[in-house]
Amino acid sequence: MSLTGIRTSVIRTPGGLSVNYRPRALLVGAGCVVLALVAAVFAIGSGEYPMAPGEVIRTLLGQGDPADAFIVNELRLPRTVTALLVGAGLGLCGAVFQAVVRNPLGSPDILGFTNGAACGALLVIFAAGGGSALLAGGAVAGAVVTGSLIYALAWKRGMHGYRLVLVGVGATAILTGVNSYLITRAGITEASRAVLWMTGSLDGRGWDDVLPLALGMVVLVPLVLLGCGRALRMMEMGDDAAYALGVRVERTRLALLGTGVLLVALSAAAAGPVSFVALTAPQLARRLTRTPGPNLLPSLCMGAALLICADLVAQRAFGERQLPVGVITGVVGGGYLVWLLASERRAGRI
Amino acid sequence: MRGPDASYTQPEVLYAHNTGGDTMRTATGDTATDHKEPASGDAAQAAGEPRLTGHGLTLAYDQRTIAAELDVAVPDQSFTVVVGPNACGKSTLLRALSRMLKPAKGQVLLDGGDIAGLPAKALARTLGLLPQSSTAPDGITVADLVARGRYPHQGLLRQWSRDDERVVAESMAATGVEGLGDRFVDELSGGQRQRVWIAMALAQQTPLLLLDEPTTYLDIAHQIEILDLCARLHEEEGRTLVAVLHDLNHAARYATHLIAMRDGRIVAQGEPGEVVTAELVEEVFGMPCRVIDDPETGTPLVVPAARR
Secondary structure: OOOOHHHHHEEOOOOOOOEEEOHHHHHHHHHHHHHHHHHHHHHOOOOOOOOOOOHHHHOOOOOHHHHHHHHHHHHHHHHHHHHHHHHHHHHHHHHHHHHHHHOOOOOHHHHHHHHHHHHHHHHHHHHHHOHHHHHHHHHHHHHHHHHHHHHHHOOOOOOOOOHHHHHHHHHHHHHHHHHHHHHHHHHHHHHHHHHHHHHHHOOOOOHHHHHHHHHHHHHHHHHHHHHHHHHHHHOOHHHHHHHHOOOHHHHHHHHHHHHHHHHHHHHHHHHHHOOOOHHHHHHHHHHHOOOOOOOOHHHHHHHHHHHHHHHHHHHHOOOOOOOOOOHHHHHHHHHHHHHHHHHHHHHHOO | OOOOOOOOOOOOOOOOOOOOOOOOOEEEOOOOOOOOOOOOOOOHHHHHOOOOOEEEEEEEEEEEEEEEEEEEOOOOOOOEEEOOOOOHHHHHHHHHHHOOOOEEEEEEEEEOHHHHHHHHHHHHHEEEOOOOOOOOOOEEEEEHHHHHHHHHHEEEEEOOOOHHHHHHHHHHOOOOOOOHOOOEHHHHHHHHHHHHHHHHHHHHHHOEEEEEEEEEEOHHHHHHHHHHHHHHHHHHHEEEEEOOOHHHHHHHOOOOOEEEEEEOEEEEEOOOOHHOOOOHHHHHOOOOOOOOOOOOOOEEEEEEEEOO
């Protein structure tokens, strides 16, 4: 019997194994990866000592001269890798949260997790001065505490998206206040460092900033994509429908929230609470793939592309004056949010 | 019925599509796997116990008790319909039978074993439930939605077998949506959409299928269309169906076994011809009426008494 309308393609092995893929989603993901890599090469090539893209690539492949190699590998590459990883992490966890909450507003910035991570990190900066590992630890602790509180407050016979969003908005407001208070209590040097960090900045990132995030992602990304991705797709149809199909709904949701919170926290520790990437990346990816489902992989690739491009703009578009990347994502993302609300309103959904 | 796919390693409750009394029973597949399939219920079967039963069920949301001490049995190969006024606990009972609600007291037995102990996917291969409200994801095609019914038969490395493809095509044919495969679900009419959801539940290939108010929000012609479809699935494929229905006359016409509930109690169960009487309807719905023979089918037809 022929079957039309199946939008997925399948690879089958003679052994009876089969793997689904969505051609359009793969294409979008690949496009984003290419864009991200091109932007990365330009980002590495830019700065006080400009390098041509060809030279950057040669140096990356280990064929440049030692001075170039030092500039690329030690000074500029860590920043670029941080941007790519943070973007990827935020894109993925944005897609996870939006799917779990079933609401395009369900991104970690709005749910309060990002501010929770910031709160933990600020405490570490002020109490211990903060190295990367300590900062990561503080951010994770802050996000996990916030996440547990929000989950406990919003959880009642399953979790309803709107309740979670509303509780999250409340938590964000409280934490913003707490964070501002912490900054006013700090000395002037610490405070200005903290403010820069709070905007989301990639300046001066070294390999030790990359390490906690990279290690975390090696574990968390496969866990989300392979461990929960298919169950999450079923949960789109509602908890009952997913349960009837054999998804352990509550367990899956808890696992996803847990991994999502860790991803947000590690990203925030590496680059500060960069705003709006988690909100916009999944929505852009979904519109490009035109594929139902949480679009986890395309969102991840889209996040990486968005953040590296934003960083490139922040570094180069304003002449001598460099901006923290969070300013760019905030302006672009805020504009996008307004557009989203306006268009959803026209469509009668909000 | 199934292709002899040697690579097919997962156990499955086989389901014969021909009709024929007791041979319609299930047989379990390969049992040497990590999943414990519900046994085909040899012991229970010998004792004449139906596959799905509830014993001493007390059902509650938080502290609010909906129903207490329910004993219920779903006869095998029946089209069982649960009726009763709003908020009588009929949907709650269905949720308990499908393990979606954990009973505060009592237990639900599937093939003689407590349903609470079954692995999620194993349960979903034996017992399906079509919830009252499900959301079709934005921009999903009919075929893609029906294909999701195969989830409990799939795994990380077995995402779309030829078996899956065949069963999805068959399910779409059985519900008359085979021509709609590449249409978007959100552009279908209510009746078509409900048939698509039923096709998804069929693709799950469960011998037991529970439907929570499958005709709600449909106009009368589509209600009858869906009920005719259910009756056909029940008769031709021998599936055991359990549906919660609002309309007593629909229940009386289509059910082979009727469970009437009121205020969390089961007032009567049995064949509609025996159960549906004027006294019972008055007791359950609090509405005076006459019961006559349906001129089309000879089943009981409830005619509300005229205003005096």
